Amino acid sequence: DAKTTQPPSMDCAEGRAANLPCNHSTISGNEYVYWYRQIHSQGPQYIIHGLKNNETNEMASLIITEDRKSSTLILPHATLRDTAVYYCIVRVEDDYKLSFGAGTTVTVRA
């Protein structure tokens, strides 16, 4: 009963943009799209979240389709340090119990 689906892995060239897709076709009206990542042997790290408007911060951009059934996380200039597992989840903003699926393993190659 996963609420999001992501590709299991993707490669990206260093310096290029990495575009990570996520499908969430059953998202509810009050649920946000959140992205986290986990670098090997580290704890998860919050990246960005959004409800329906596109969002940008110092780490990434989040593009959410108009029907909110899918989104794309964009790392504008991938570096080797961006190699990690990226998790897309949907949740209401006050729901503190984070739960991740398998995520997308992103490997940035020189």
Place this chain on the structure above:
Amino acid sequence: GAGVSQSPSNKVTEKGKDVELRCDPISGHTALYWYRQSLGQGLEFLIYFQGNSAPDKSGLPSDRFSAERTGGSVSTLTIQRTQQEDSAVYLCASRLQLGFERGEQYFGPGTRLTVT
């Protein structure tokens, strides 16, 4: 600034022994969470503290697991009579939560527990 810290980073223990895992949250963060992450499994919520109180302990898997938080800061997760299925990475996160202000959860590096 200092992030969430956890100790020890690695712990190997024999089945049946008790272990204590420590979490130092970010200063001023009122909410603290414990999770565990097993190989091949996702992130599993264990317990949530707001200040020194634990309004949600629903994720603790058995009565061998307990946690406390003192002074609204440091938290200790204790596992009694450890079993091999307790082997996992135990993650702590903290969050600023004052009134309607909500920050994001910031995670520590985790404690890798191996029960032999």
